[in-house]
Amino acid sequence: MNLLTLSKINKSFDENEVLKNVSLSLKKGEVISIIGPSGSGKSTLLRCISGLEQMDSGLIEFNDITIAAAKKKIINIKAIDAHKKIGMVFQNFNLFPHKTVLENIIEAPIIVNNIDKKDAINIAKKLLTKVDLLDKINSYPCTLSGGQKQRIAIARALAMSPELILFDEPTSALDPKLTSEVLKVIRNLALEKISLVVVTHEMEFAREISDRIIFMENGEILETSTPDLLFSNPKHPRIKQFLNLA
Template sequence: MYLTVNGLTKSFGELEVLKDINLTIEKGKVLSIIGPSGSGKTTLLRCLNALEQPNEGTFSFHDSFNLDFSNKIHKRDVLKLRRKSGMVFQSYNLFPHKTALENVTEGPIIVQRGKKEEEQNRAIELLTKVGLKDKANLYPNQLSGGQQQRVGIARALAIKPELMLFDEPTSALDPELIGEVLSVIKDLVKENWTMVVVTHELQFAEQVSDEVLFMDEGYIVEQGPPSQVLKEPKEERTKQFLKRILNPA
């Protein structure tokens, strides 16, 4: 077991976005989160590394690192939480004035204070892993969307996270570029990374997930193995969602 979340809530003003979220993320497993727009998927993912701070709830990690968001959270604990996870965003979030190589080394050198030469060598290894060794010295505006997202994956890996978080990593891509990004993620699955993936690619979720979680209106409506949630859902709301996605006539 890697992380257990209990009683997680998140509101923006009067808008309650997450309501009593309880889940467990198993070490070396892939959890995919699906659901309609506005269901709270991205907010949940951002809460997992404190880009958004929950109003209430507890995080319990395998190494006995615990957080209770009902109380004031110290900045050092937020930083400790963020060091545990690498985030891949919908819209890449690369530094436009830095090369692919510089984007990948930024976190390890500036934040984690790694040695420049060592981190540059590791960054080249990671860019090679995602098929972009020959693009190391190019800037984001010289790369396709799929290439930028692959740099984003390499950047997330560079901080040596225990948990990889993907926020709809293909949603901003043209259809012909989606496959190259999903292929990289599938390779990471084979390496037994612990991953949480918010996605609208249901076939991809079925292929890579150990568990699928369906959210709607801030609640976890249903969760279980992909064969159950995606093929034989128990909840009527899940059935309606899948019918609309799979038969959009």
Template sequence: MITVSKLNKKFDQTTVLESIDFSVNKGEVVCLVGPSGSGKTTLLRCLNLLEIPNGGTITIGDKTVNFDQAPPSKKEIAQLRRYSGMVFQGFHLFPHKTVIENIIEAPLVVKKANRKTLIDKGKSLLEKVGMLEHIAKYPDALSGGQQQRVAIARALMMEPEVMLFDEPTSALDPQLVKEVLRVIESLAKEGQTMVIVTHEMNFARRVADKALFMDDGIIVEDGPAKEVLSQPEKERTKQFLQLLDDD
């Protein structure tokens, strides 16, 4: 489903990702964990080309983009992005559109799909994430957790093969975190392929098939989530998890 090989990324002269190699099989949930500034979010953004890598290759589905050659064309970027849906920390909903208008916007514009068909599908997805009763509300009338659940439904509207989550609960009050994690957990049970940047270790241990521990722009440890997050081999991983447990 996803294969990343020798991926590098620099901002000016600063290397933020160095020789990244990993793969994600169809139906797998992979969590990216590590300290702030370790490169997790940059890696996630590289997967759908919100950031353009400086070297290496990314394959998603049957599309491979090689960054050792010329920068990707707009067509290549669009082809790779069609495989993935992205959920950000800050929701990114349109404030002047209702819940249903927010989630049908992308397929309406990109796919030129039928509006009534999209509304019917949108209602089904809003029911799935527990937000159907809020269909006519605007984002400022919703809690952070509710906005994030709408953002998840919006990403699912494009029928992505892979869902990418960038710390989806980091902007939420603690009491709202569980409602978002429950939605993501239900997607995992349905077999949705996902790559999730998270600091929620108990959630990661429960949901993830694999975990990648990152530090200083490299993958320090990569393996089954229960092993990496509960019995890590690398000292840097142990130190990081110990700090979280101490908190």
């Protein structure tokens, strides 16, 4: 059974067709990386999955429940509950600046999932230990490095017990030293068999963690393949060019 199924998604901003008949599916425990040039629609695709953007046509199913369809957000209890199991981590962290690290992590579990504050705090402490930042529990985001902010953002996503986490270029705002500490956390999630969709420019990393790689350009999926095949012998000339193999 697929955890996530996208069927023929189309999305335009005015005249600009950003997603053209995009279909893809992901099984539980699978890690998919999406690569491709800037402007190809990668972020828009993730935003459609997470419900931040509405598509013009197509269907998104999660755990066999329709969570989005043409021009409408599906609003019934099943769909809302299903959506809560999809986490998203952004390039620019998107932490609440006026809240502490702890408050950032416990807010959604308490408000959206109705978890007791005490339990939410215990979960937050476990997750902060996991991302090696328990000592920052009472800090404000502005006092943290980019790598630390991103690890907090990952802990915040994990606090909702997601079945799928979408990463949109999680290390693009970081210098190489901070990048590696964030990639390590994501690598561990992949090893734990959490389902992931990762948009990234870190090709070596994508090759290492992914079950499948998707190459997108101009709103279309040009190729879906295993990492070994796609990186050594892509079929499409554009991908060869993109990977400097041409």
